[in-house]
Amino acid sequence: MSEFVGLAYFAEIPAVIVDVQRGGPSTGMPTRTQQSDVLKCAYLSHGDTKHVLLFPEDPHECFTMAADSLDLAERLQTPVFLMTDLDIGMNNRLCKPLVWDDNRRYDRGKVMTAAMLDSGKEFGRYLDVDGDGIPFRTYPGTHETKGAYFTRGTSKNAYATYSEAGADYQYNMQRLLKKHDFAKTLVPKPVLIPASSPARFGAIYYGSTSPSMNEALEALAQKNIFVNALRVRAFPFADEIADFVQSHSKVFVIEQNRDAQLRTLLVNEAHINPASLVSILHYDGTPITARFITGEISQIVSALNVRPIKKDKAA
Numbered sequence: 001m002s003e004f005v006g007l008a009y010f011a012e013i014p015a016v017i018v019d020v021q022r023g024g025p026s027t028g029m030p031t032r033t034q035q036s037d038v039l040k041c042a043y044l045s046h047g048d049t050k051h052v053l054l055f056p057e058d059p060h061e062c063f064t065m066a067a068d069s070l071d072l073a074e075r076l077q078t079p080v081f082l083m084t085d086l087d088i089g090m091n092n093r094l095c096k097p098l099v100w101d102d103n104r105r106y107d108r109g110k111v112m113t114a115a116m117l118d119s120g121k122e123f124g125r126y127l128d129v130d131g132d133g134i135p136f137r138t139y140p141g142t143h144e145t146k147g148a149y150f151t152r153g154t155s156k157n158a159y160a161t162y163s164e165a166g167a168d169y170q171y172n173m174q175r176l177l178k179k180h181d182f183a184k185t186l187v188p189k190p191v192l193i194p195a196s197s198p199a200r201f202g203a204i205y206y207g208s209t210s211p212s213m214n215e216a217l218e219a220l221a222q223k224n225i226f227v228n229a230l231r232v233r234a235f236p237f238a239d240e241i242a243d244f245v246q247s248h249s250k251v252f253v254i255e256q257n258r259d260a261q262l263r264t265l266l267v268n269e270a271h272i273n274p275a276s277l278v279s280i281l282h283y284d285g286t287p288i289t290a291r292f293i294t295g296e297i298s299q300i301v302s303a304l305n306v307r308p309i310k311k312d313k314a315a
Contacts (some may be wrong), residue, residue: 002044002045002046003045003046003053005017005044005045005049005079006027006045006046006047006094006153007153008050008078008079008242009045009049009051009078009176009283010047010095010153010172010176011078011151011152011153012078012097012126012135012281013069013078013079013139013151014070014073014074014076014077014078014079015073015078015079015080016066016069016070016073016079016080016082017041017079017080017081017163018066018081018084019037019041019054019082019083019084020084020085020086020089020284021033021034021036021037021083021084021086022034022085022086023283024036024037024123025287028078029285030085031086031122032091032284032285032286033085033087033090033206033256033285033286034085034086034210034253034256034257035083035085035206035207035256035257035261035262036081036256036257036258036259036261037256037257038053038083038255038261038262038265039264039265040081040253041053041081041260042235042265048139048173050058050074050080050176050177050180050236050269051078051079052073052078052079052080052081052180052183052234052235052236053081053083053234053235054068054069054072054074054080054081054082054083054187054188054205054233054234055079055083055207055232055233055239055264056083056084056088056117056207056233057088057145057178057208057209057210057231057233058093058095058204058208058210058211059088059095059098060095060096060097060098061233062084062088063098063280064111065082065188066082068188069082069105069106070106070116071107072183072186072187074106074107074108074153074171075107075108075109075134075186076134076179076182076183076186077109077110077134077135077137078179078298081199082205084207084208085207085208085256087287087296088207088208088296091096091287093157094244094280108219109134109137110130110134110135110136110137110149111137111139112136112137112138112142113142114142114143114146114147116146117138117142117146118143118146121137122146123138124136124158124159124160125138125148125149125158125159125160125245126156126157126158126159126160126172126175127135127149127158127159128158128175128178131151131178132177132178132179132182133175133176133177133178133179133181133182134163134181134182135175136157138266139146139184145216146218147214152213155168155169155172156168156172158169158171158172163217170209179274180236181222181236183236184236184237184239187233187234187236188233188234189233189234189238189240189242190230190231190232190233190234190238190240190241191230191231192228192229192230192240193214193217193220193228193229193230193231194228195217195221195226195227195228195229196221196226197221197226198226199226199228200226200248200249201226201227201228201248201250201251201252201297201301202227202228202229202230202244202245202247202248202250202252203217203223203227203228203229203230203251203252203253203254203297204227204229204230204231204232204241204244204245204251204252204253204254204262204266205230205232205254205255206231206232206233206255206262207256207286208256208287208288209254209255209256210231212287212288212289212290212292213229213231213254213293214292215289215290216290216293216294216297217293219290219291220297220298222229223294223298225297225298227252227297228244228248230244234287235265235269236269237265237266237269237270241266241270241272242270242271242272245270245272245273245276245277246276248276250276250277250278250300250304251276251277251278252277252278252280252286252296252297252300253266253277253278253279253280254280254282254293255279255280255281255282256281256282256283256287256288257283258281258283259282260279260281263279278300280293280296280297
């Protein structure tokens, strides 16, 4: 399906794709969970491509982020991936009630109306008019004589006319990159869970790892190993993530795949020094446990010969 996703990216067609991740490659473990489609979905298609990803932690966030994904896809005019997994998709979980707000109205983004066209506003389907990389679009039948365009997967100029001129192609590719960067301001921000005492170490995690991570942080604190945690909820990454890494000597990246896919994305896209990131990987198909996370971090801290920070008795 990657070529069709690339078509939606390059022609700028809104779409929401829910990826319930499970063990691969190929058929892999079809009834087991993993977080192993992160890189695939971030760059899906041939050619230079970057997609928006959302990482819900439970059914409640699946519910809310599904609605958010529709808004993001319309506003950004691009595919948006909701990255859930089989742990969330097939198991029973306690979560907040799923309550819909009947007053909510979807955000359709930059849509040019007949009145705007009649007023003489310039329309170019792929014309960046606001500096955020997002052009205006029209709905079919908006105007009798104005605002029509041909949607194509081939290269084009700002007015949707076929063009293989290098300058036209580079214009659109740079604009798409600008739009992806602007998406940082729209996607859900990461959630910080500060340690109860000063912490040398940080931890980054995402998705269904959340309950086990919360339990592991408490277990580690009982061993005087204090860790500030940051739950990543979206890609492109917010600037706060790089700031979080820089404020710690080492940051553990906890994920459920073999190849440290989120860590790779952090290095590639957030320009983080790989030496700052320590991978903790769980990929046997079962949901990650607090015992596993606690054991791995404890071993690494011990190997680094770092003395645990003792709590202040007065505190």
